[in-house]
């Protein structure tokens with residue numbers, strides 16, 4: 640479902656984001672991507688989301704080739720993904736439930752369906768009681784959970800979370816990692832980048848990818 644063959648990403652200023660990445664991730668995987676700051680973790684997620692394009696090599700995600708020319712294919716692909724960005728991208732002046740609903744506005748669902756799914760997503764992340772709160776009145780961890788609710792409410796085939804443990808204490812970081820992992824199932828893949836290697840060790844059946852200086856240095860599957 641995700642296949643990268645010799646994929647490199649060189650930014651316009653010449654910086655190497657990724658070099659010669661080869662990767663195969665099957666449907667229903669739980670994947671942790673680790674590596675030092677600046678190693679290429681976000682670059683890899685951006686490629687998977689079609690926010691950047693390979694400078695060379697071939698990348699396929701959910702059967703869609705990641706190519707700049709295929710704008711409509713990439714837009715359709717994004718509707719099958721639930722991204723959780725580092726900076727959350729929540730809209731101030733709107734409530735938690737409105738933010739989740741806004742994440743679904745381009746999908747082919749009715750208003751009532753969108754509202755229902757948004758509320759059940761907030762329930763799933765334990766934030767039903769804050770559904771009507773403005774996002775600026777929520778704590779950092781709560782905002783993070785709204786961002787996760789927005790990602791999962793779309794019923795995506797692929798959830799991508801960039802450094803979801805960023806500014807959280809250990810207890811909350813573990814909760815968020817477990818919450819994200821709970822959305823993995825046979826037909827849904829979850830990919831998480833994190834610096835917090837000590838919090839993700841030894842997860843049965845998980846795939847671990849370590850990136851260093853734009854290359855995959857180590858890839859292993861923890862036995863189920």
Ligand SMILES: Nc1ncnc2c1ncn2[C@@H]1O[C@H](COP(=O)(O)OP(=O)(O)OP(=O)(O)O)[C@@H](O)[C@H]1O
Pocket residue numbers: 650651652654655656674675676677678679680681682683
């Ligand atoms: N738009 C861009 N233009 C030029 N260089 C970039 C751009 N985005 C990222 N880079 C560079 O590409 C390299 C990989 O960056 P990336 O953001 O993928 O790293 P990362 O592993 O996610 O880092 P962090 O853990 O700090 O978030 C870095 O050297 C970074 O400075």
